[in-house]
Structure formats: structure tokens, C-alpha cells
Amino acid sequence: MSTYSASKTVALKQSAEEGAALSGRPPSLAVSLPSGGTGVFASLAWVGFGISCLWWPDIGDWPRTHQLAAAALVIAGAIFLASVAGNRLGRFNAGLQRRAPWLLASALFLTLWEVATAKFAWLPLPFFPPPQSIIEVYTDDxxxxxxxxxxxxxxxxxxxxxxxxxxxxxxxxxxxxxxxxxxxxxxxxxxxxxxxxxxxxxxxxxxxxxxxxxxxxxxxxxxxxxxxxxxxxxxxxxxxxxxxxxxxxxxxxxxxxxxxxxxxxxxxxxxxxxxxxxxxxxxxxxxxxxxxxxxxxxxxxxxxxxxxxxxxxxxxxxxxxxxxxxxxxxxxxxxxxxxxxxxxxx
Amino acid sequence: MVAHALAEAVAYPAVGASLDVERISHAFDIDGNALPVLEDVSFSVKPGEFIALLGPSGCGKSTLLRLVAGLGAPRSGVLREDGDPVTGPFPSRVVVFQDPTLFPWRTVWNNVALGLEAQGILESQRQRVDAALDLVGLSQFRNAYPHLLSGGMAQRVALARALVNDPKILILDEPLGKLDSLTRITMQAEIVALWQRKGFTTLLVTHDVEEALFLANRVIVFSNRPARIKADIAVDRPYPRHRGDPKLAELRRNILGLLGLDATW
CATH class of the missing domain: 1.10.3720.10 (MetI-like)
Structure with missing residues (x-):
């Protein structure tokens, strides 16, 4: 769940622009796909993030990699179920639909972050730690x-x-x-x-x-x-x-x-x-x-x-x-x- | 609508006060120069009379109303309500301004309740607020905020806010000036009905000659600034009046002549 809060923070920072963009331009991503479609894509992106944690070996010692992957897959499952359940969830579904593009984007961002740090070390340590190290802070400190x-x-x-x-x-x-x-x-x-x-x-x-x-x-x-x-x-x-x-x-x-x-x-x-x-x-x-x-x-x-x-x-x-x-x-x-x-x- | 509301409204005996305007002169200071606006204005109003003050725009009629309301002191002269000098605002003399100036942060009901609340008697007299809203036919809008109201409705609320205090003198400063002509005609009839029912003394500033003649017992015509009284005309016609009344048409021609507008007749 901690990873989720990280993505939420990123979302919050830009929420003002996002709100304006979504309401201002009619043919946005959220509208152009059929109902639930973006949600399914978002859940796939979270699966992708989870797999990216497990696929390559870590460079460095990151004890929370597996937990992070598990959390990502749980989130992916939750998004998928909620998207498929559709209107039975009522207002919650409407909220999910509205946020689906953001869920998708944050999964992509996390994947990029994970790959660029823990997996291939494109970004230098210790200045750019991977997502699982932040989870580690929240659990251990x-x-x-x-x-x-x-x-x-x-x-x-x-x-x-x-x-x-x-x-x-x-x-x-x-x-x-x-x-x-x-x-x-x-x-x-x-x-x-x-x-x-x-x-x-x-x-x-x-x-x-x-x-x-x-x-x-x-x-x-x-x-x-x-x-x-x-x-x-x-x-x-x-x-x-x-x-x-x-x-x-x-x-x-x-x-x-x-x-x-x-x-x-x-x-x-x-x-x-x-x-x-x-x-x-x-x-x-x-x-x-x-x-x-x-x-x-x-x-x-x-x-x-x-x-x-x-x-x-x-x-x-x-x-x-x-x-x-x-x-x-x-x-x-x-x-x-x-x-x-x-x-x-x- | 109003006639119906009138039948249902609880009657609160309010008898108009007399008003004596004695040699009032007033001036404004503009960049150190005194700009005279009222010059030696005197007239008397009997209890329950409906007086219209008519004159060119900017001649000082509204200033006179502010002095009657007690919102300022004249440079010289005295105003008397029932013989007592006017020294400041008092809820026996209530003004309805050209703009409704409802408080936007208060609901309609709370706007009407303002006077009773300010006098600290709201808790025991809440039914007076309801009655005043009934009187102007806006009970259904009691919980609405002013930005939802049309111009005519807002002015009705302003009227209810004044009437809830049972004023002895109702001061109307061009209250219908900004309304559309249909709403104005309706509200003119409503004001006459309220005045006849309640018996308060009324002072109406207007620059609509027809409105003055339709409503008032007496029309006082002012000159250009500084305002002096040009004529004091009795309108001796029974109510309800008719706009096509030939007697009123004749008076209208006289008054337009006094205002220097006879060429347009």
C-alpha cells in the first residue's frame, strides 16, 4: 500500500493541471475508451510494474523487492476486479473511471523508476534510490x-x-x-x-x-x-x-x-x-x-x-x-x- | 398574490408618524469646496401620507432621504419625526434603497430578520419574519441565498426586510428604478396595497413622473441642484388609480412643464 501512496503523491502534485485538462478538452483518454477499458489497461500496467520488479535481478541489496512486486500485483488485481464489476460499485466505479488514466500513468512511472534504479542502475546511487527502498523506510524506520x-x-x-x-x-x-x-x-x-x-x-x-x-x-x-x-x-x-x-x-x-x-x-x-x-x-x-x-x-x-x-x-x-x-x-x-x-x- | 398574502398576514398596528422638514440646507465637501445640494427645503408630511419627491437626476433628493433616515446630519435646519428631532438612524424610519443590498452571506429569511436581530428581539418575534415574507409572497424562498433571486424578488426581500420592523416612516429611494417595466408596474400596485394596509407614512424618491402620480397623495417637485422646492402638488384621486385617468394625464403635463420637459409632451 505504501507504493500506492507514493503514486498518489505524484498524482496530487499535478492534480490541478490534470483537472483542467480533463474537463477542458472533451476527447480525452478517459472518454475515448469504452467504459472500464482504461481500468483494465491500468491494471495491466500494474501487473507490468510487478513483473518488472521480479524479472531482472537487483543491482544492490534491496530486501523489499518481493513485497513491492506482491503489492503491485494486488493493486493490479483490485483495479481489474473493480473495472470489471463496473456499475455495480456505483459512485466508487465513477471515481475509478475518472482516475484510471492516472493509475495507468503512475504504474508506468513506477516501472520506469524501478528499472532505471534497482535493475540497470542508470541513475546514480545513493541519490536515486529505487521504490522498494522507500517502502523499506516506511516499514523499518x-x-x-x-x-x-x-x-x-x-x-x-x-x-x-x-x-x-x-x-x-x-x-x-x-x-x-x-x-x-x-x-x-x-x-x-x-x-x-x-x-x-x-x-x-x-x-x-x-x-x-x-x-x-x-x-x-x-x-x-x-x-x-x-x-x-x-x-x-x-x-x-x-x-x-x-x-x-x-x-x-x-x-x-x-x-x-x-x-x-x-x-x-x-x-x-x-x-x-x-x-x-x-x-x-x-x-x-x-x-x-x-x-x-x-x-x-x-x-x-x-x-x-x-x-x-x-x-x-x-x-x-x-x-x-x-x-x-x-x-x-x-x-x-x-x-x-x-x-x-x-x-x-x- | 399580494392581496391573498395580505388577507393571511398577521396585522401589526403601525400608525404613520408625521414628518417636519424645517429649513434644511446641506452641502458636500469636494476638494475643499462646498457643493450645495439642498437649499432651504421645508415641508410637512401628515401621518400616513404618501409623498413622492420628484426632480432631475442628481438634484439632491436622495441626500434628503439619507438625512431623514438619520444617516447624516444636515448643515442647517431640523427634521422632526412626530415632533422629536431626528438625531440618528432608528428602526422607526427604514430605507429601501435602489439596490436591494441584501447581505449575500445570509439567506432570504436571515436577511429579513436582520432588523429584529440587530435590535435583539429576534428570538421572541420570529413569526414576524415569516409574516413579512408572506406579505411579499416569497415564503418559498426563505432558505435561498440572494444570488439566486431575480431583481424583482431581491427588491421584494428588501421591502420585507424594511416592513418587518413596522416602520412609522418608510423611505423608498428609487426602489423600482432598476427593475424591468412589467415588474415595476406589478410592484407599484403592491406598494400601494401595503401602504394602505399598514398605514405608515411613505417618502418616495423617483424620477418617474407616472410612478409618482400613480402612488402618491402629494408630489413635491424639486429644481436642479441645489434642490429647492418648485411645486407641491396634491394628487386628489382615489385608489386604486388607473394609469389612463385623464386627471393624472393633466397633472403629468403640468409636472413635465415644471421640469422643463413640456416640449416632449
């Missing part, structure tokens, strides 16, 4: 990897929540109150554009622990875009909305809570999205430099030992986590902003 994931998630979540909350409240205050804006705006202009990583040296000796320093930096990286976009959202609310609410008896607090904030929410979510992106960058750098835990640290450690398979394995996990976080954010937005027309689908 799992405890350390899980610890790192937990540390990263904890640090990121704490910093992001603090940054987003402070940024949101600051943004609403400067957007609403002229006097708060007068005092906060210059500070924001002076400090905000500074990359949060530039604070690293100062943060690590002024804060009591590397953990609190990193939380501060992540909060800073999140807070700036959230503040600016919340502020611009609140500032751009049409006066007509305030006029309507005021003639209906609204007091200032009601105007902030029920007019300014809901009207600004689309902007706020852009800020939260941007903040998420920049906080990921700070998280990894902070973990590499100061905090002796987390996926960033794991990457650094793997590189120190020239354990490139561990690096790729950690990168894949990191990509899944970041992508998952963004998906979660977008789901939340879609739920809260259901009244908007035509929001971007992630």
Missing part, C-alpha cells in the same frame, strides 16, 4: 518517522492557530478603527514584509526554548498575510451594507460581527491560505536549524547520513501533510462561504 510527524504537526498547528487568531483580530481592528490603524499600520509595514526566517537567530536566543521560538516564527509568518487580507477585506466592505444595518437599528458591535466580518471572510481565507504556505516554509527551516525534532529535522538528519531513501520518504509524507492541510482549509472555506458563486475547487 516507522517509529522515528511517526515521532517526527507528530512533532511537526504539533509545532505547525500551535503556531498557525496563534498566528491566524492574532492576525485576524489585528486585521479586523485596523480595518475598523482609525486610531488602531494609526498605531498598528506603521509597525505592520515595518515588520510584516520581513521574511519570518530572518528572525531565526534572534528568536532562538531570546526565547526560552527552541520550541517557543519556532512557534513564534510560524505565528509571525501566518499572521502577516492574515492581518493584511483581513484588514483589506474589512476596509473594502461596501458602505451600503452598513447603511442598511444602521437604519435597521444595528449598533457598532453588531456592525463588526454581523456585517464587517462575514463580508470580509472571502479575503480572510485568502490570507489564511497564504499564511499556511509561508508557515510551512518557516516550519521546515526552524526544524532544520533549531528544533531537534520534526520532519525538517528528519530530512536534515537523513541527508547527514546520505540516507536519500529516508529523505524521499519524508518528503512524500510532508507533501501529503501540507496538501491535506490545504484541503482541510478549502473544505472549511467551502462550507462557510457556501453563499459565494464559483469558488476555486482544490
Amino acid at each position: 516507522l517509529p522515528k518517522l511517526l515521532d517526527s510527524i507528530l512533532a511537526s504537526v504539533k509545532l505547525q498547528l500551535g503556531g498557525y492557530l496563534i498566528g491566524a487568531t492574532v492576525g485576524f483580530l489585528t486585521g479586523v481592528s485596523i480595518g475598523w478603527s482609525r486610531s488602531v490603524g494609526y498605531w498598528v499600520h506603521p509597525v505592520l509595514r515595518f515588520i510584516g514584509p520581513l521574511p519570518a526566517t530572518a528572525w531565526l537567530p534572534i528568536a532562538f536566543f531570546t526565547f526560552p526554548s527552541s520550541w517557543s521560538a519556532s512557534t513564534f516564527l510560524i505565528a509571525l509568518a501566518t499572521g502577516f498575510p492574515v492581518t493584511v487580507l483581513t484588514w483589506s477585506g474589512v476596509a473594502s466592505v461596501s458602505n451600503a451594507y452598513y447603511d442598511v444595518a444602521r437604519t435597521l437599528g444595528a449598533k457598532p458591535f453588531f456592525l463588526v460581527r454581523k456585517v464587517a466580518i462575514p463580508a470580509a471572510l472571502p479575503h480572510v481565507f485568502v490570507g489564511l491560505f497564504m499564511g499556511l504556505g509561508s508557515s510551512f516554509a518557516v516550519l521546515v527551516v526552524a526544524e532544520m536549524i533549531g528544533v531537534k525534532a520534526g520532519l525538517g529535522w528528519y530530512l536534515q538528519w537523513a541527508q547527514g547520513w546520505a540516507a536519500y531513501a529516508n529523505m524521499y520518504a519524508a518528503l512524500i509524507v510532508m507533501s501529503l501533510l501540507c496538501s491535506g492541510a490545504i484541503t482541510l482549509l478549502f473544505r472549511t472555506r467551502d462550507r462557510l462561504l457556501i453563499w459565494q458563486k464559483g469558488v476555486v475547487k482544490w
Whole structure:
């Protein structure tokens, strides 16, 4: 199953382009073949991948080759059965049909990867390890990897929540109150554009622990875009909305809570999205430099030992986590902003 | 549709207030220069009267409405509602603007509920929201978001949002200006029916002479900016009125003459 997650990651990276291509151009691969056809081809490609693992002898010592081959054949069987079962599987079948070209492509990619590394060594070691070595990381180095994931998630979540909350409240205050804006705006202009990583040296000796320093930096990286976009959202609310609410008896607090904030929410979510992106960058750098835990640290450690398979394995996990976080954010937005027309689908 | 809804709606006694406009003058600051928009405007409105304010586009009628609503203070002069000076917005004077300005993040029901919610009385008075939606015939759309509504439906929701507060003075700022002519004709009749039923005082800004004559007891004609009162014309015809009424046609010719448009007649 781990190989499958690897192919899923590859799929995720390009899913945006794929979505556009599939919906934009009518005669795509998915449509031109009869129902279930692409699925059968995909399952054949996975059989091919499994055989490619077994056909040639390994160059080098890769203990997970047979397991990888077995997993590939199981996946091939599952795809085949699901394709043949067709409409009896209902929505699952529709999803499979849509993803079949991607399943096919990822099997081809994995086969190429396998052949180019473990079988003929066209790509130099240790920089390009074969797929089975990444499986090996997930099976043999799992405890350390899980610890790192937990540390990263904890640090990121704490910093992001603090940054987003402070940024949101600051943004609403400067957007609403002229006097708060007068005092906060210059500070924001002076400090905000500074990359949060530039604070690293100062943060690590002024804060009591590397953990609190990193939380501060992540909060800073999140807070700036959230503040600016919340502020611009609140500032751009049409006066007509305030006029309507005021003639209906609204007091200032009601105007902030029920007019300014809901009207600004689309902007706020852009800020939260941007903040998420920049906080990921700070998280990894902070973990590499100061905090002796987390996926960033794991990457650094793997590189120190020239354990490139561990690096790729950690990168894949990191990509899944970041992508998952963004998906979660977008789901939340879609739920809260259901009244908007035509929001971007992630 | 409305007549039917009217029969079913729960009656909330709302008696119109009187309005005194006393020597109001107002100006805007544009690049440091004062641009006068209202000049010594005075008139009185009896409780329950329907007044149309008619004048060329941009003459300052809408500014006067904003002052009546309490959304601004005049440079000089006083506005009185039932004898008390107007100092700020209050839900006894509710405005329906040219744009419906529904809150897009609220459903139709929640938009109508806005006034009661702002005044903190929504929980005990939820049935008033339902009644107001019935009144404008949009109960079926209570859970819809505004972007699904047509222009006429959106303006009906805006009307319900105003009426749910049982205003003493309803301020209509060209509410039908952006609607297609068929919807406008329907809604003119609906507004008359609502006004007769509820008894609120109504102030309507329009630049449609026919609309003013079809709806109002009195038509006040303004000059170009800065707005001064040119004429105060009583429209002494019973309701429901007919658009072909020769008396109205005569008044229409007089008013167009006052506006300098008699050549087009």
C-alpha cells in the first residue's frame, strides 16, 4: 500500500493541471475508451510494474523487492476486479473511471523508476534510490518517522492557530478603527514584509526554548498575510451594507460581527491560505536549524547520513501533510462561504 | 398574490408618524469646496401620507432621504419625526434603497430578520419574519441565498426586510428604478396595497413622473441642484388609480412643464 501512496503523491502534485485538462478538452483518454477499458489497461500496467520488479535481478541489496512486486500485483488485481464489476460499485466505479488514466500513468512511472534504479542502475546511487527502498523506510524506520510527524504537526498547528487568531483580530481592528490603524499600520509595514526566517537567530536566543521560538516564527509568518487580507477585506466592505444595518437599528458591535466580518471572510481565507504556505516554509527551516525534532529535522538528519531513501520518504509524507492541510482549509472555506458563486475547487 | 398574502398576514398596528422638514440646507465637501445640494427645503408630511419627491437626476433628493433616515446630519435646519428631532438612524424610519443590498452571506429569511436581530428581539418575534415574507409572497424562498433571486424578488426581500420592523416612516429611494417595466408596474400596485394596509407614512424618491402620480397623495417637485422646492402638488384621486385617468394625464403635463420637459409632451 505504501507504493500506492507514493503514486498518489505524484498524482496530487499535478492534480490541478490534470483537472483542467480533463474537463477542458472533451476527447480525452478517459472518454475515448469504452467504459472500464482504461481500468483494465491500468491494471495491466500494474501487473507490468510487478513483473518488472521480479524479472531482472537487483543491482544492490534491496530486501523489499518481493513485497513491492506482491503489492503491485494486488493493486493490479483490485483495479481489474473493480473495472470489471463496473456499475455495480456505483459512485466508487465513477471515481475509478475518472482516475484510471492516472493509475495507468503512475504504474508506468513506477516501472520506469524501478528499472532505471534497482535493475540497470542508470541513475546514480545513493541519490536515486529505487521504490522498494522507500517502502523499506516506511516499514523499518516507522517509529522515528511517526515521532517526527507528530512533532511537526504539533509545532505547525500551535503556531498557525496563534498566528491566524492574532492576525485576524489585528486585521479586523485596523480595518475598523482609525486610531488602531494609526498605531498598528506603521509597525505592520515595518515588520510584516520581513521574511519570518530572518528572525531565526534572534528568536532562538531570546526565547526560552527552541520550541517557543519556532512557534513564534510560524505565528509571525501566518499572521502577516492574515492581518493584511483581513484588514483589506474589512476596509473594502461596501458602505451600503452598513447603511442598511444602521437604519435597521444595528449598533457598532453588531456592525463588526454581523456585517464587517462575514463580508470580509472571502479575503480572510485568502490570507489564511497564504499564511499556511509561508508557515510551512518557516516550519521546515526552524526544524532544520533549531528544533531537534520534526520532519525538517528528519530530512536534515537523513541527508547527514546520505540516507536519500529516508529523505524521499519524508518528503512524500510532508507533501501529503501540507496538501491535506490545504484541503482541510478549502473544505472549511467551502462550507462557510457556501453563499459565494464559483469558488476555486482544490 | 399580494392581496391573498395580505388577507393571511398577521396585522401589526403601525400608525404613520408625521414628518417636519424645517429649513434644511446641506452641502458636500469636494476638494475643499462646498457643493450645495439642498437649499432651504421645508415641508410637512401628515401621518400616513404618501409623498413622492420628484426632480432631475442628481438634484439632491436622495441626500434628503439619507438625512431623514438619520444617516447624516444636515448643515442647517431640523427634521422632526412626530415632533422629536431626528438625531440618528432608528428602526422607526427604514430605507429601501435602489439596490436591494441584501447581505449575500445570509439567506432570504436571515436577511429579513436582520432588523429584529440587530435590535435583539429576534428570538421572541420570529413569526414576524415569516409574516413579512408572506406579505411579499416569497415564503418559498426563505432558505435561498440572494444570488439566486431575480431583481424583482431581491427588491421584494428588501421591502420585507424594511416592513418587518413596522416602520412609522418608510423611505423608498428609487426602489423600482432598476427593475424591468412589467415588474415595476406589478410592484407599484403592491406598494400601494401595503401602504394602505399598514398605514405608515411613505417618502418616495423617483424620477418617474407616472410612478409618482400613480402612488402618491402629494408630489413635491424639486429644481436642479441645489434642490429647492418648485411645486407641491396634491394628487386628489382615489385608489386604486388607473394609469389612463385623464386627471393624472393633466397633472403629468403640468409636472413635465415644471421640469422643463413640456416640449416632449
